[in-house]
Amino acid sequence: MRKVLIKLLAFLLCALLISGGVAACGSNGEGDRAEGPPADIVFGDIDADIGDLLDLGGMSWLVLDVHDGKALLIGEYVLDQQAYHPVRDDITWEESRIRQYLNEEFYNSTFTETEKARIIETRNPNNDNTDYGTSGGNETSDLVFLLSTEEAQLYFTDSESRIGYTPDGVPKWWWLRTPGMYSVSASCVFGDGNILHLGNFVSYSLGIRPALWIYL
Numbered sequence: 504m505r506k507v508l509i510k511l512l513a514f515l516l517c518a519l520l521i522s523g524g525v526a527a528c529g530s531n532g533e534g535d536r537a538e539g540p541p542a543d544i545v546f547g548d549i550d551a552d553i554g555d556l557l558d559l560g561g562m563s564w565l566v567l568d569v570h571d572g573k574a575l576l577i578g579e580y581v582l583d584q585q586a587y588h589p590v591r592d593d594i595t596w597e598e599s600r601i602r603q604y605l606n607e608e609f610y611n612s613t614f615t616e617t618e619k620a621r622i623i624e625t626r627n628p629n630n631d632n633t634d635y636g637t638s639g640g641n642e643t644s645d646l647v648f649l650l651s652t653e654e655a656q657l658y659f660t661d662s663e664s665r666i667g668y669t670p671d672g673v674p675k676w677w678w679l680r681t682p683g684m685y686s687v688s689a690s691c692v693f694g695d696g697n698i699l700h701l702g703n704f705v706s707y708s709l710g711i712r713p714a715l716w717i718y719l
Contacts, residue, residue, distance in 0.1 A: 546621065547572065549719040559621075559717070560613035567658040572719050573623060575658070577650065581667040581675040581710035588705040593686035595640030596629050596649070599705070601678065605647040605713055622646050623716040629680065632690065634700040637682040647713050649680040652690050652698055654714075662696030667712055676703075677710040 551557060551574050555566045564576035587601045588594045596602055614622065627648055629639035639651075650658070659665035667677040674694040681690040683702015690702045691709055703709060 546718045549574075551719055559618055560615075562613065567714075569719070573716055574719055575714065575716050577658075577714040578712045580670050581677050581712055584675075584708040584710055586706050586708050587678055587689045587703075591687050591704050591706040594689075594705055595638065595682065595686070596627075596680040596689075597640045597643050599680075599689075601649070601711070602643070602645065602680075605649070605711075606645055609713060610646050621717040623718065625716050627651075627680070632682050632684065632700060632702075635684045637684060637686055639680075639682055647715050649678055649712070650714050652679050652681040652700060655679055655692060655698060659696070665692055665696035665698075666694070667692060667696075667710055669710075675710040677712045 549557065551566050551569055553566055553569055556579060557564045557566060557574075557576060559576070563579040565579045566574050567577055568575040585601060585604065588599045610619070610622075625645050625648060627643050627645055628651075629641065629643060630651060630653065631637060631639050633652065655665060666674050668674055676694055677692050679690040679692065679698070681700075682688065683690050683700070685702070687705055688702030689705050691699050693699055
């Protein structure tokens with residue numbers, strides 16, 4: 504009877520966590536590769552703290568979070584301007600062209616095989632727009648992703664720290680994965696670092712700041 508009660512309590516706890524937008528039970532919150540780090544690669548060789556800059560794939564990455572031997576990184580600079588989706592249509596992060604680009608073209612052309620072994624497959628909750636209730640769609644599993652509005656507010660505590668610059672110092676707007684006011688729009692960060700929950704039409708071209716979790 505005691506074992507049954509324990510299992511029931513565990514099930515209820517999982518249900519509460521999932522309904523609250525937390526990653527699936529059994530994960531560490533930021534997701535993980537099912538098999539863990541490759542057995543033939545020894546990690547633990549990177550010493551990183553929040554706010555540090557790391558080089559990966561020939562790019563500079565800002566460390567946003569560190570725990571359990573893992574780190575959340577975001578591109579230090581805003582990359583090339585791209586549409587969230589090429590057609591102004593109802594779309595979610597799951598179905599967007601920008602997600603396909605980051606997880607396929609960008610991932611494969613940017614990282615070496617050794618670097619890819621460090622990158623953690625992340626289970627991302629895609630919450631609804633907090634201001635307008637627009638559906639964020641299904642949870643996704645991503646190697647590379649865009650921050651959500653909640654993550655952009657959590658990891659950048661003010662608008663100044665959230666400003667995205669090009670390598671030559673020009674501030675640019677950059678996409679977030681959260682939908683905007685309508686399903687034909689997506690939230691983004693202004694050039695001054697403020698978040699536009701209203702969003703821009705998905706067919707507009709804005710900057711990209713890719714994010715990912717890695718094993719240290």
